[in-house]
Amino acid sequence: MTELHTPYFLVDEERLVRNLEILKDVAQRSGAKILLAQKAFSMFACYPLLAQYLSGSTASGLYEARLGREHFPGEVHVFSPAYREDEFEALLEYADHFVFNSPRQLEKYALRAREAGKQVGLRVNPECSTQEGHAIYDPCAPGSRLGTTLANFNPDQLPLLDGLHFHTLCEQNSDDLETTLDAFEAKFGPYLKGLKWLNLGGGHHITRADYDRKRLIRLVRRVKDRYGVEVYLEPGEAVVLNAGFLVTSVLDTLHNGMDIAILDTSAACHMPDVLEMPYRPPLQNSGQPGEKPYTYRLGGPTCLAGDIIGDYSFDNPLHEGDRLIFEDMALYTMVKTNTFNGMPLPAIVWRDKDGNQRVVRQFGYEDFKGRLS
């Protein structure tokens, strides 16, 4: 890995295919259709590979829908909290399934979508929180704008609908899906009969080692048997879990009450979830602070005092030019990078199953300047 210019994202075909095989197996055993949620990972260079294993892609709006249509053979689904009038016609060119967030949006757009031959769905809110600690990832939190609650659901609109959708999970196992599905069925089950499909959203950590896939398969089959509908899953994270890295170099080391290293990658610009979620990303050949003899605080090269990736310990002192490899960096990274402080964007590198590395994309000054005027 030493010949390439850092920082760069490295996506590994072998690890990606391992995930894709698991997902394909789940789809085959359960009868569910599985889509890539592009929000988490939009490296379109590998969409043709993903399409060999998945049924299509899902989008959060016009641009993702277009990217999916242009590069990902298969179905294109879209959900938006509120569609824009000035984009809707264009969206009809790209998406097959339209999921709306509210009765008003349904009223405004559903007939137009149907007349264009599209499938129409409504996102519902089963009002069943199953996650602790991450309120910003909980669409069932009080006051949520995401999904129609039973109180706001208008059964008179059923003739407009082909399906229902809920998305309530984040990095969760299938026991939480079961809890949510029970709550969904208690509220909306009667309305699902007669429709064509149910979309169970994303947040299913299907490819994680401890994920209970048997239960997921049983739940999907239960829905299909009970209601006679197709079932969709639209994971983002699970598709690329542990399939990517962020390779970075040490630019400088200093000491201020503790050892500090400045890297050529930034939490704020290249892995903003580290600050937003927040979490401490795994780093190869490192330990918890104090676990190995040399502990460093790793930070980025921006002016933001809080541009800190975390504290890690090492077997040996760090030196200028040392390479560090952050793990699990394919998801919610490339799609969220920014050029704050004029930071360059990391290159995107593909490692095929024979170990050959290819730079798929490099970025430069124009990518910084092009967003400004």
Ligand SMILES: *Cc1c(COP(=O)(O)O)cnc(C)c1O
């Ligand atoms: C974010 C999102 C997903 C994907 O979620 P992951 O946690 O990446 O699996 C799927 N569907 C919807 C509607 C989403 O908002």
